[in-house]
Amino acid sequence: MPMKQLEYHTIKEIFTRFQTAEAEPKGELDHVNAYTLVVAVALSAQATDKGVNKATNALFKIADTPQKMLDLGEEGLIEHIKTIGLYRNKAKNVIKLSQILVDDYDGEVPSSRAALESLPGVGRKTANVVLNMWWHVPTQAVDTHIFRFGNRSGVAVGKDVVAVERAIEDHIPAEFQQHAHHWMILHGRYTCKARKPLCSTCLIRDLCAFEEKNFD
Known part of the structure; x- marks a missing residue:
């Protein structure tokens, strides 16, 4: 190879x-909208899709928008995702990216690769997944x-x-x-x-x- x-x-x-x-x-990551897809993919780094889905099943019922995630708070988020590897760092990134989406994008997930990649915890792979699965861009x-x-x-x-x-x-x-x-x-x-x-x-x-x- x-x-x-x-x-x-x-x-x-x-x-x-x-x-x-x-x-x-x-894709095998559960999500209900573009925001939860971003969060799920960000959480999936060095983790299995099955493990992420298990953690987000209850989470996305109460925090399916950036503002709801901010209302839940970092410690509240940690309680839901602590079975996932690197959960503390991922929780910090999810809260940070949620704040940016609220402040800069009116709570909506941007559809440009550059904007997505500028979000904490979102790299090229995550951006490509979101562009492909949500906006049907052939990334x-x-x-x-x-x-x-x-x-x-x-x-x-x-x-x-x-x-x-x-x-x-x-x-x-x-x-x-x-x-x-x-x-x-x-x-x-x-x-x-x-x-x-x-x-x-x-x-x-x-x-x-x-x-x-x-x-x-």
Whole structure:
């Protein structure tokens, strides 16, 4: 790793199969609006989606807007998210970004990447997730699953997450760009696993460039 970049026609066939298997892949973080999506994604850093959803289930019932989150306060927020890693720092960031949204954006989540990335605790990946899932911009949020799958399979080869993001944009056909990162995340999470990929049941095993396929 990294592997050799696959050819266009092979990548098109891979995503055609992904699309046939699941035409409308969805992100697995629970949210009710753009604000709760920002919070959920920010909380998900170095945590599982399942763990975040468990913590936010009750939280978003009482704090689904920036002002409600400010009313809850940092200590109140901590009580809801203390099962999540780095919860104290994340709580500080959520309160700070909520204050900025109230002060500078009338409580609304901005739809520009630059504005999103200026919020505390919101990096490029979080901004891309929000732009893609809420505003349906064909952005690519590269996490560890996508980075591993992209390089291992040859679908999107790059030495860092920005390079992989660029490779997705450059090599995956335009008609698949909207859902590309969701297909890749789900495939990396459930099939192309880090330690023991499930190559025997993989729907693209005949197209993948990974030479050390596992058929146990």
